[in-house]
Amino acid sequence: xxxxxxxxxxxxxxxxxxxxxxxxxxxxxxxxxxxxxxxxxxxxxxxxxxxxxxxxxxxxxxxxxxxxxxxxxxxxxxxxxxxxxxxxxxxxxxxxxxxxxxxxxxxxxxxxxxx
Amino acid sequence: xxxxxxxxxxxxxxxxxxxxxxxxxxxxxxxxxxxxxxxxxxxxxxxxxxxxxxxxxxxxxxxxxxxxxxxxxxxxxxxxxxxxxxxxxxxxxxxxxxxxxxxxxxxxxxxxx
Numbered sequence: 001x002x003x004x005x006x007x008x009x010x011x012x013x014x015x016x017x018x019x020x021x022x023x024x025x026x027x028x029x030x031x032x033x034x035x036x037x038x039x040x041x042x043x044x045x046x047x048x049x050x051x052x053x054x055x056x057x058x059x060x061x062x063x064x065x066x067x068x069x070x071x072x073x074x075x076x077x078x079x080x081x082x083x084x085x086x087x088x089x090x091x092x093x094x095x096x097x098x099x100x101x102x103x104x105x106x107x108x109x110x111x112x113x114x115x
Numbered sequence: 116x117x118x119x120x121x122x123x124x125x126x127x128x129x130x131x132x133x134x135x136x137x138x139x140x141x142x143x144x145x146x147x148x149x150x151x152x153x154x155x156x157x158x159x160x161x162x163x164x165x166x167x168x169x170x171x172x173x174x175x176x177x178x179x180x181x182x183x184x185x186x187x188x189x190x191x192x193x194x195x196x197x198x199x200x201x202x203x204x205x206x207x208x209x210x211x212x213x214x215x216x217x218x219x220x221x222x223x224x225x226x227x228x
Contacts, residue, residue, distance in 0.1 A: 009155070033214050045205065045219035052214055091157060101146055101165060101209075102173070103217060105157035 002027045004094050004106035012112040013082045020067075021077045021109045023092030033095040034068065034075045035103075040088040048090070051075065079111075087113045118142070121206050121220035128227050134193040136223050138206030144218070145211035147189035149173075149181060152203040152222070161204075164189055165211065196227045 003026045013019035025034070036048040051059045051068050058066050063080045079086055092106040122137035140147065146165050150158040150173075160173030162181040170181050178200060182190045189208075193200055203224050207217040 004157075035216060037217075037219075043203075043222045045207075045217075047216040050214060050216060101148075101163055101171075102160065103148075105150075105159075107155050107157040 002029075002094055002096065002104050004092055004104050006090075006092055006106035006109050008109045009107070010110045010112070012114055013079070013086075014114050015082055015084060017082055018078060018080045019082055019111065021079075021090050021092075021111065023075045023077070023106055025073050025075065025092070025094045025104075025106075027073065027094065027096070029096055029098065031097050033097070034066075035093040035095065036064070036066070036075075036077045037091045037093060037105075038086075038088045039091065039108075040085075045091070049077065082113050084113050084115065087111055119206055119208055119218050119220040121204075121223050123223050124221060126223060126225045128193075128196050128225065130197060130227055132193075132196050132227075134196050134225065134227075136191040136193075136204055136206075136225070138189045138191070138208075138220055139187050140189075140208040140218070141187065142208070142210075142218070143186065144208035145186075146209045147183065148207040148209075148217065149179070149189065149191045150205040150207065151175065152205055158205060161191065196225075198227050201225060201227045 034051045039045045067076045089108045095103045119140045148163040149161040164183040180192045206220040
């Protein structure tokens, strides 16, 4: 069974600085999807960024980018120029293409942004 | 924008009560999900549905049931609430294509006393 690990329960970053959140996963599959979701204090979870495993190029969305290392089964999220609004819980998620619609979430990393 | 609406943000129920959590989405999504969120455990899938009247068990279905009579509505039912079901419940929906993301509701904080 697939598992997702986020080894940093809490992180903090100074405003305008860069922070990297770690995520590793375990799978025997060769093709799958990876996601980072953000849950601010308002509670609504939103998608930050997604990556298809067959794509070698790392996904980027404005200030958010990933470092996808398929062989190492690592999928870290980099937030550049951190803003106060980036403070939230961040969840890494794995989705198999064979297991119908099952998305596996990591335990989450709580990110604080220091003004 | 996709809107996923959960009927209550906070609920307090007594042990043994039957509890209904309602979720409605407005984007004609095929797939709908119920997750439970607990600190340190992330989100765990309770049930999901890929079509009207269809349902599949997730990782922790015990003590829960679901109903999907209409495409836009997916209900989670706690037949007899217990204190260990005190949690945050998140509903989500998505289009039935491979890389489409989940769209979440605001969550329902359920307390069972």
